[in-house]
Amino acid sequence: MALRRVAVIGAGISGLASAYYLQRNSQDTEILIFESESTSGGKLVTSSFAGLAVDEGADSFLARVPWAFDLCKELGLESELVSPSARRASLWLDEKLQSIPSPNVLGVPLNIDSIPEGLLSPEALLRLSGEGFADHVLPTGDLSVGQVIRACAGSEVLERLVDPLLGGVNAGKADEMSCALMAPQLLEAAHHPDGMLNHLRNVAKNVDPNAPVFHAHPEGMSRIITALTESLKSSLRTSTQVQNISFSEKKWRIDTENGFELVDGILLCTPAHVSSNLLNNSFPSLAKEFASIKHASVVLITFGYSRTDFEADASQSGFLVPRESGLLMTACSFSGSKWPHLKHPDLEILRVSTGRVDDTKHLSMTDEELLSELQSDLLVTLGIESKPVDVRVSRWPDSLTQFPVGHVDFVADLQNKLSHSAPGLISAGTFQYGVGVPACVRSGKEGADQMTTFLDG
Template structure:
């Protein structure tokens, strides 16, 4: 052999960030890259998984972060199937959520698009809106207005203008808040409700757009379960995907810098302090970290991309999981949403053991009930600065009002508090244009790809899809690089004036 250069040596792809986007990228590389390609996942935390992590409290598995994924967007189910977890997918054992309105829990109406009514009779029957609120909604399809075209607006402003503030406050914001922990007034219609935005391109009615997005009028909602999770918890998905990727997983290693080199990329990894840092060479890099670290790492690559990624804001959230003694007589359904206008700390309550009956499979001892409350909306970071004791006390006190139980709420047998600083990206109006601008700025560097919740969707399936797309991009760029230069290595070395070893 003459010598091994970047056109002949085995490829090395580094994935920065071991959340589900990074792990999905690693597995895609393993599945589709040329034999011998090395994959390394570098993760700053002590374990991989990012926002997917299962913990235990009082002998019951509880999710510290995300609890389930949408089945309608196929990537998460397909990934679970790919790694042999098809038989371990479970769907909710109860259905229907409620919203806390005028001091009482009311069933969320069927037939809405993230709270925008498509079925006006179901909305009326739910009792969630006042008579005045309903009148505005009923009149909306006939009201003149300006189509959205290809523009973007804040969800809250548009819905309030067309359907009234009640629809924002009681339906859209609680539902959007469940996904983004954000305020409807700050979230992009096009990024958070793309189907609705498409339906407004050439006509102004939100109700008609919601109907179009849900299917033809009168058509039923898709059958079958909407969500699924993995028996044993989402950490199983994480570890199984990590294992299947056969990647070298390096945890506890922050990537501190990323630089272009003549033949690829150099990453500076490790702490700046006494532990010291090391450099890692890569032919391609998938950057699957949240916006702030992505912005820092892009600084030496492209200033425009770094600045544009850096403007993305995040909401921080906290979760308080309670294991309570006995089978408590919770209201029917999966849980309750609490509008921000209520002034309550708690923004949602999940009746975990009622929604996901399997979590108590194998539970021994006295019967228990598991409930999870989430707190913290965008801009309410101070809430999470309380210590655990006062946070739990405030949450349990509110539960007594939000979900009153005949005998009151008993003292919990076990409590788990999780705080996620920088949990959920807030896609502000113009988000899709900013993402396109970042990708355009990086177009000259196709062996570097971005993935994760900061860009193309915060849900688990969207993050998986973005990781897979990033993997496809860098592998295709590497294949192009190698096929562009099909001269023999010696020729290439001579043209570059490099020595030929033989």
């Protein structure tokens, strides 16, 4: 039998995972990976900062869902993973740092005794002490996170707790986020006959409070990328821009600046706007579907401060900043408190984020302007008056996919259109299940499984 060929376009975590699982599924398939950047890994980038390996994007992945952990286990990295030293975090509310109530589910407090005094009004506290029944009949199907929380717990809980926390995940707005995708456990609980809060409390009884919430690698998230690429027998072509994809005579054609390749199938693992551009010539209707997916742009600035000028609370992993604060920053992570491997002997390393889907001020700012305003924010929130010893600016334009109400159905419809209009073209990436590493690995794995089924059909 002739050797089958599959192209993977995009060597981020979704693309590399799809290549890895396709290689495992179908060893008689030649896999070609195309990446426009000079290195693989996409948004999982680790570089040296103050002599330590500090991530420029995601620094960990959720432990409660299986896909990223299972991949690390298969790659032999399981025993090397670490969990945060500090588990507590705060919110910048009412001009002061206030502890996020614990336990909570995506910001919804499960024990009113854990809520700091003054964080919520007496009316909000009274409501949280109840069962959490919706104050009106909720429609079936997908709803926004805001709709669910306002109905079952009230607007204060949404605006002061849930929105800052979920907004920190993908820089979106809870009032516009698909609850089915971003918080399915809340949507399920909202329809439970015991009431949302009662159901969440009952579920929490079966959760180990000491179980790790996140996993990371001491060498940074790039270690996972390195292990993945080393496990692949595929041809990885970095610095290779795919210019067009088309189909004719039972073969897919991939045009690059260096020529073209003919393959039997394509795993398209690029950001939605890139996928749209690649499909525009041959599949304009599909291109429009991908182009309709919105993204938020963010910047992550890493600061190194001398410990003589500032020392972080060792019990705190950092804090979140609600959109109503008036500050440019959206979050601040205390890397040395959060991760044992980032405890610098002389410096406190802070990772400060800015940018939301509805706040693009940072896009028009120079690095110097960004640093100046964020240092002002750190003065306000942490009282840091000194200049940092070291800084690093990592810009991530159009990096965080947004998931409006109905997105799950949109993705199902898009996948159906792909299978009918472009059989053998399978798409994976953050648009499918979310922006986290586990969601990307899941998307890549399912894409590989679909490709295997297609090739064997």
